[in-house]
Amino acid sequence: MKPLLRRNGFWLALSLVLCLISGIGASFVQTAGGSVTIKDMRWETRSGHLLSALLFKPDSATAERKAPAVVVSHGWYNTREMQDLNFVELARRGYVVVSIDMYGHGNSDYLPEGTEAVGGTGMYDAVRLVSDLPYVDASKIGVSGHSFGARAVNFSVAEDNAAPAPLIAAALLVDNDPTYRDPETKQYANIYGTRDVGLIQAQYDEFFFRSRDADGNVVTVPRDYPSTPNAQSFLHFGADPAQVTDKRVAGQVYDQNGAMRVLYSLNQTHPWGHTSATAADRQIQFFQQALGAPNPIAAGSQVWQFKVAFNTLGLIGFGIFLVAFAQALLGTRAFAGLRNTAVAEAVPTTRKGLAWFWGGLVVAAVVSAFSYVWLSQRVDDFAPAGLPQEAPYFIGLWAAVNGVVGLIIMALAYRLFGRGNGQDLRALGVLPGWRAFFHGIGLALTVVVAAFALVFVVDYFFTTDFRLWVVAVKTFTPDKIGIALLYLPLFLIYFFANSLAINSFNRFTLRGKEGLNTAVLVLFNSLAPLVLVIVQYGTFFVTGDLVDGFGGIYSIWLFPVVVILAVAAVVSRKIYRTTGNPYIGGFINAAVVVLISVTNTLTMA
Structure with missing residues (x-):
């Protein structure tokens, strides 16, 4: 346990250092060295x-x-x-x-x-x-x-x-x-x-x-x-x-x-x-040319890319913090009961187990891709009146649909294969008991609050945030919390189901390596949106126009989704390995993603 805590202390310190370097570096660039x-x-x-x-x-x-x-x-x-x-x-x-x-x-x-x-x-x-x-x-x-x-x-x-x-x-x-x-x-x-x-x-x-x-x-x-x-x-x-x-x-x-x-x-x-x-x-x-320049500098001499690099360091630090701080809390009296040192090692798969593993991943990816395009053409038919934000609702609805599909796949896999091959839902963390469940949610909520407090601190001192293009973690006004709560249930359905799939049902060794299993799950988590982006822009570059019936805004929204889903798989896996509780990582992912979504979009009165 002590070596694990030491390793985690390194990662926690690294996350904070990255966030500090991000704020200092990005501030230095955008203030032109203080001028x-x-x-x-x-x-x-x-x-x-x-x-x-x-x-x-x-x-x-x-x-x-x-x-x-x-x-x-x-x-x-x-x-x-x-x-x-x-x-x-x-x-x-x-x-x-x-x-x-x-x-x-x-x-x-x-x-x-x-x-x-x-x-x-x-x-x-x-x-x-x-x-x-x-x-x-x-x-x-x-x-x-x-x-x-x-x-x-x-x-x-x-x-x-x-x-x-x-x-x-x-x-x-x-x-x-x-x-x-x-x-x-x-x-x-x-x-x-x-x-x-x-x-x-x-x-x-x-x-x-x-x-x-x-x-x-x-x-x-x-x-x-x-x-x-x-x-x-x-x-x-x-x-x-x-x-x-x-x-x-x-x-x-x-x-x-x-x-x-x-x-x-x-x-x-x-x-x-x-x-x-x-x-x-x-x-x-x-x-x-139009206004003249008080300090003429050649147009090709640009430094904004350095700000992007520093902002990206902060985003990486933020992601590391989510895992490292969650694991650090397991060493405190309040959350020590959630540490599970008896989490079973990933076991080799059988031939039949591999068939369910690969089959479930492929079916889920296909459903994810087709449901995204289908919903993009019909989202107005499902949109309740009075919702203040369009983008989080659409992404959340799509996520929830795929979460339900994932739950169905897992239920079938357990009934037709897992139950007869020794799968224990309590041992896998699927049924942790209500006390452990809500205790885990308390830990997850603490992590999310602390992570965004870090964002606010960096913004206060440096007027910077953590971002890479359209993946942006920034400060927000209090009204965004109320808006986030409107959409949080949709994201919880997906990220709970996703964490259950990654950790409780699909955690195996492939060729004797759990890391290979994790890499495969990271890929499949993002595979459907990645394929849709490739198809959309491949068609665009060849023909000069988009895929008929697949609107441009929906393909643009997929860019952050590709990154977020890949990172979410790693976050949930890392936290599960020390807690045996898939709902902690699921809640952290859902809460962070919904806050990112509602603070980087349009709100209508």
Whole structure:
């Protein structure tokens, strides 16, 4: 027992060290070595709503040397931290940068559906604030947004057009269509006026940049966008494309009466814009040309990748902490009774046992893949009214369906094979007794609270979180706990069933090695979503468009699922080996995943 505690002490210490290095390193990068001050702001805007944002103020921006400013925004189902490549690179070049949580996202107020344009869904409200800052040159304010954030740019330009004194000098849309036609006349028009405007367009965009015929059929796919009438009208400053005589191309800057238009067509997907050095390069080029740069640095010289690396270290540390702290608690008086030193070693499988093992895994993976696509086409038929978040409900519903299927497979395997071959449900932890069950839930809840307390501490001291692209563990406001409780039962069904399958029914040695068994289970836990991603994007890259009937947002949601399910298998296995209780790891996984889900998505009032 003592050697085990010593080993666990090393892992617990390592997890804390990784989280500390993550906070220090990510903070050093995003503050440009301490020369940029970061403020976490929440304020009541002119629209009458609470807006959350991060303000990045370079030391070079003063009342005597006013700096240009850029307001940046994430897309639908994301938060302000997803703009890190832009706020890191722009701030170190001397721009004042504000990265917002659009209304309905992160820590900002919710809005009723259909009112998203209010205050440019937060962007134009942030522009108003920025224009009053004493160290900002109010004649040089730019806006940029990804996906729905680009739509926020369009909302903001429309509000700015109606303002007595327009504030926006430059606008960059990322992975969403510009406004091509006048909303009233429906004719091609230049709604951007004399502003400098750029567009970053993904050639494999899951949602935008398609041309359709009168029946809604796709005529041109995103990779053909630059040659379309819409793109030509944009590059010709709103002219009717039928009346222009020259064909304008991507990558070329076009000037008219001192205003510029430019289209950057990039060989990437829609969400790739969050982690694309090429997209960051074009963003830097655009604003340096449109607003000038107080601290000119070559666009290709980028450091945001180091922040990503430090954030990833924190995410790894967070995952290690879940296991190491759970095992550390087993050495305390409160939870010592949960330690089970008599957990049986994994045993070799028989030929019939292997048949059930592989057969169950294959059936579960097939059901998982088909149920995901099927539910994506029919989720509205099963959605209760009044749920505030769409994404956690869909993922939770899919998870619960697969949890039930897993329970059925396990029940059949036990009845037809396990019971007759010596499987004991109590010895396997399937039936631990109510006292042990709730005692284990108490330990799991303590672990989850401690893990997120670690996240809050790092955020308090360094204004950073733990993330890798769309897998993000961040702080949250208290209302998110209530929302998480709405969806927690769905996730519990799956993760309890998943932990039972991994530890109580499928824990064998393969070729004499339990580690090989664990690796196989990790693979199969993520296999269905991984295959769906490969099929979707393989089809996309070959044909130029998505699999018919499989919506793009549902394939994007699978990216974090692939990672989370693989890690969840390891977490539950590690904790089971010292407790013999599959429900502890199941609860930890469910609670962590539901909190990650509800804090990184859209909430509607």
